[in-house]
Amino acid sequence: MLRARLISAAVMMPLVVYGVLALPLNLFVLLLGLVLVAGAWEWGHLVPLASSALRLFYCAAVAGLMWLLWQTGLDAAIGWLLLLAVLWWLFVLFWLTHPQICAQARTACTGFKLLAGILVLVPAWAALAVLHGSGPDGPLLTLGLMIMVWLADSGAYFAGRRWGRTKLAPVISPGKTREGAWGGLLASLVFAALAGALYSHSLRWTLACLLASLVALLFSIAGDLLESLMKRQSGTKDSGHIIPGHGGILDRLDSLVAAAPLFLAGFRWLDL
Numbered sequence: 093m094l095r096a097r098l099i100s101a102a103v104m105m106p107l108v109v110y111g112v113l114a115l116p117l118n119l120f121v122l123l124l125g126l127v128l129v130a131g132a133w134e135w136g137h138l139v140p141l142a143s144s145a146l147r148l149f150y151c152a153a154v155a156g157l158m159w160l161l162w163q164t165g166l167d168a169a170i171g172w173l174l175l176l177a178v179l180w181w182l183f184v185l186f187w188l189t190h191p192q193i194c195a196q197a198r199t200a201c202t203g204f205k206l207l208a209g210i211l212v213l214v215p216a217w218a219a220l221a222v223l224h225g226s227g228p229d230g231p232l233l234t235l236g237l238m239i240m241v242w243l244a245d246s247g248a249y250f251a252g253r254r255w256g257r258t259k260l261a262p263v264i265s266p267g268k269t270r271e272g273a274w275g276g277l278l279a280s281l282v283f284a285a286l287a288g289a290l291y292s293h294s295l296r297w298t299l300a301c302l303l304a305s306l307v308a309l310l311f312s313i314a315g316d317l318l319e320s321l322m323k324r325q326s327g328t329k330d331s332g333h334i335i336p337g338h339g340g341i342l343d344r345l346d347s348l349v350a351a352a353p354l355f356l357a358g359f360r361w362l363d364l
Contacts, residue, residue, distance in 0.1 A: 108238065109235060111123060117221075117224060120231075121217075124220055124221065127341060128158075128213045129155045130334075130341045131213055131345055131349075132150055133151050135205075135209035135212070137331065138322040138325075138326045138342075139326070141202075141206075154210060154214065161173075161214070166221055170218055170219070170356075174356060175357075176215060177353035181314060181353075187318070188318065212315075212349050212350075215352075216353055219352040219353040219356040219357075220234060223352070233359075236287055240280040240309060240351075243279045243283055244276040244309050245347055247276035247277075247280065248268070248276030249276075250275070251272045255272075257269060260273055261320075264321045265317060268316075281309070284305040304355055307355075308355035311354045312348070315350025315351065318350070
């Protein structure tokens with residue numbers, strides 16, 4: 093398993109780095125949208141939707157909403173989308189402490205989870221698109237955010253295996269530990285501090301960026317746990333099988349989709 097994870101990461105990471113840094117904004121937004129629409133297909137499986145036709149319709153709805161936002165102008169809508177994302181992820185914290193919510197296979201629960209997928213995927217797509225297009229340094233900031241999330245995930249995995257003792261959320265994900273979460277946060281914040289010191293020209297900017305990063309990373313854990321809750325309630329081990337050693341698209345993006353809108357919201361609020 094670990095060997096497959098490392099091989100997949102070694103193949104994917106250069107492609108992602110190239111895509112973020114080299115692709116023009118329009119193409120980056122398009123490819124990101126396609127990846128997240130694939131994530132919507134997996135989310136439909138976790139809901140679960142009964143048929144492939146319903147999952148295709150759900151993917152089309154997510155893609156159509158992204159297209160509509162792009163056509164009307166993301167800059168005009170991003171403030172409201174970020175506010176919606178912040179409120180949504182605050183609610184997720186409540187949901188995670190009450191995992192019995194919508195654990196039953198009911199029509200109302202299915203509708204709620206379908207709406208939840210939209211609130212997870214669409215603001216994340218919009219936030220990454222706006223961050224990437226925020227200026228000459230936009231692609232670099234986008235890559236920095238991704239690296240922080242990667243380090244948080246990898247740091248949590250290895251720290252949890254080495255020192256993990258106390259369960260983080262035993263009802264939702266028995267394999268995750270508090271020690272792993274702290275290890276992941278530490279690895280990411282060290283990177284954020286070094287990157288901020290090299291990138292910025294003032295101590296204030298570096299400290300403010302660290303604060304935005306910390307908030308985003310804390311909510312990235314919520315994103316990871318939310319997907320774990322969805323998998324547990326649907327009786328599914330992985331969201332998909334497209335990435336050897338990792339599972340599906342959502343298994344790799346669950347932390348990023350939570351971190352991205354929170355990071356951009358903090359970035360804008362702190363006027364960075």
